[in-house]
Amino acid sequence: MPKIRLGGVKVVENRSYLCLSSRMEGDPLGQMCSSLAEGRVNVGLLTYLADNAIGESITAVSARSLFSFPGCTLEMAGTEMCEAAAIDNNVCRISLFPHDEKPEVTASAISAMDAGAVKPYTFASSPSAVTVVVSSSNFDGAMESIFDSFALPACVSYSEWRAVYRMDEQQLKEVRFSYSEQIIGIYGFTCQTGLDLWNIPLPIEYAGCFGAFLSKLGKLGLKLPFMISNSAPVKKSVLFSLALKRDRCGTIKETLDEFLPGNSFFFRGPVSVIFIHGPHFGDRYGIADAFVTALRNGGIPLLALSCAVSSISAVIDAEQPDKAIEALKARFQTRDGRR
Amino acid sequence: MSKYVLIVDDDPDMVETVGMMLESKGYEVGKAYDGIEGEESIQKRRPDLLVLDVMMPRKNGYVLCAELKKNKKTKDIPVILLTAVGEAVPSTAYSHAEGMETEAEDYIAKPVDAQVLVDSIERLFV
Numbered sequence: 001m002p003k004i005r006l007g008g009v010k011v012v013e014n015r016s017y018l019c020l021s022s023r024m025e026g027d028p029l030g031q032m033c034s035s036l037a038e039g040r041v042n043v044g045l046l047t048y049l050a051d052n053a054i055g056e057s058i059t060a061v062s063a064r065s066l067f068s069f070p071g072c073t074l075e076m077a078g079t080e081m082c083e084a085a086a087i088d089n090n091v092c093r094i095s096l097f098p099h100d101e102k103p104e105v106t107a108s109a110i111s112a113m114d115a116g117a118v119k120p121y122t123f124a125s126s127p128s129a130v131t132v133v134v135s136s137s138n139f140d141g142a143m144e145s146i147f148d149s150f151a152l153p154a155c156v157s158y159s160e161w162r163a164v165y166r167m168d169e170q171q172l173k174e175v176r177f178s179y180s181e182q183i184i185g186i187y188g189f190t191c192q193t194g195l196d197l198w199n200i201p202l203p204i205e206y207a208g209c210f211g212a213f214l215s216k217l218g219k220l221g222l223k224l225p226f227m228i229s230n231s232a233p234v235k236k237s238v239l240f241s242l243a244l245k246r247d248r249c250g251t252i253k254e255t256l257d258e259f260l261p262g263n264s265f266f267f268r269g270p271v272s273v274i275f276i277h278g279p280h281f282g283d284r285y286g287i288a289d290a291f292v293t294a295l296r297n298g299g300i301p302l303l304a305l306s307c308a309v310s311s312i313s314a315v316i317d318a319e320q321p322d323k324a325i326e327a328l329k330a331r332f333q334t335r336d337g338r339r
Numbered sequence: 340m341s342k343y344v345l346i347v348d349d350d351p352d353m354v355e356t357v358g359m360m361l362e363s364k365g366y367e368v369g370k371a372y373d374g375i376e377g378e379e380s381i382q383k384r385r386p387d388l389l390v391l392d393v394m395m396p397r398k399n400g401y402v403l404c405a406e407l408k409k410n411k412k413t414k415d416i417p418v419i420l421l422t423a424v425g426e427a428v429p430s431t432a433y434s435h436a437e438g439m440e441t442e443a444e445d446y447i448a449k450p451v452d453a454q455v456l457v458d459s460i461e462r463l464f465v
Contacts, residue, residue, distance in 0.1 A: 007351065008372035097351035097372070128351040154376050164375070164397065185450045187356045277352045279449035280394075311352045334452060 037289035107214035114208035116145030196269030270318035298327025345386035347377030374398025
């Protein structure tokens with residue numbers, strides 16, 4: 001099978017991961033975001049699903065180290081609000097780009113992890129990239145599988161990449177010094193409408209079949225503007241949540257039945273996805289909190305969320321995008337002063 | 340024939356956003372995701388203009404810009420540096436002043452406004 005050609009791969013190593021599943025009446029997302037912002041903790045990756053169909057929301061976050069999580073965040077894991085928690089203090093985030101919304105790219109990333117016997121904690125999409133979080137103990141296997149599945153421009157093999165790669169911690173410090181905005185500068189708001197939010201729970205060993213399902217969707221001409229997955233470290237199941245075109249619902253059901261016959265799924269629609277993107281969003285603290293707070297203040301329920309690389313993608317009800325963008329303008333603006 | 344603009348930035352969402360902005364204005368756009376890749380891309384095809392991020396792994400934008408300006412084959416390529424720097428933080432290593440020292444033709448603070456970038460590009464092409 002020919003390798004998919006990509007623009008690049010970006011890696012952030014030595015990070016922590018915390019995943020909470022909570023009763024839906026609580027606000028673990030808001031609580032987590034605000035405590036991380038207060039603690040000036042950069043949220044490198046955040047995913048959220050409001051409803052996993054059994055009365056729980058799932059919130060997963062990756063940050064610098066477990067010690068960077070404020071105590072109140074960790075304490076949530078022990079409260080009545082929290083049904084289950086999973087923590088890994090040594091994970092890596094691997095971002096592949098660009099995906100151009102082609103499901104085949106995410107499919108190949110999932111299949112690569114499956115082929116390498118790597119069980120990722122989370123997948124999270126941004127408008128251009130797909131990020132996967134893996135335990136550091138699986139990092140070498142994950143990267144070797146990625147280089148087996150994708151053609152990357154600068155290096156032909158993982159060992160070659162490893163020889164030239166270095167993470168620039170100093171650069172991240174400079175980023176934090178460089179931004180101190182009351183109103184956060186962004187490139188703009190974009191929105192996709194006419195979508196459904198599909199939620200597909202799977203035993204983790206079926207992840208490869210899910211990859212094949214996505215790959216087939218790509219061949220059928222579907223785009224994948226949003227996807228997250230959550231798999232707690234100690235659990236043996238994974239829940240994929242993806243936004244797909246509502247007018248292709250029949251095709252999606254048929255394809256799902258072809259690759260995952262009898263597998264349960266649930267979907268909600270119609271929904272819209274809002275995207276915002278700003279410089280170094282992944283390297284700065286308080287961005288996710290500003291976003292979540294603005295939507296909450298505007299009375300916009302979040303159905304699902306992905307903060308990855310330097311973008312935020314939010315799934316909301318189909319009728320809400322204009323209201324949501326208006327609410328977000330209280331905290332975010334384009335640089336020329338348009339608000 | 341449309342002008343060829345190469346964007347070099349390690350933020351893929353940024354590359355796509357700016358790339359779409361410029362394509363919609365009729366430019367042909369090339370993309371590279373770090374300084375080394377940008378350098379290789381320039382060797383393969385000389386751009387008419389370079390939009391270059393400052394903070395990048397492997398080779399940052401200042402270093403790449405300085406190298407291009409020292410090389411007689413590439414010194415005439417106009418460079419627009421994209422910086423994360425606000426005027427309020429002059430002490431950072433990535434300051435406006437340092438950008439000017441690298442002899443870039445222009446610098447623009449991120450997030451880039453489409454019209455500001457296009458105006459700068461068009462001014463440099465005159």
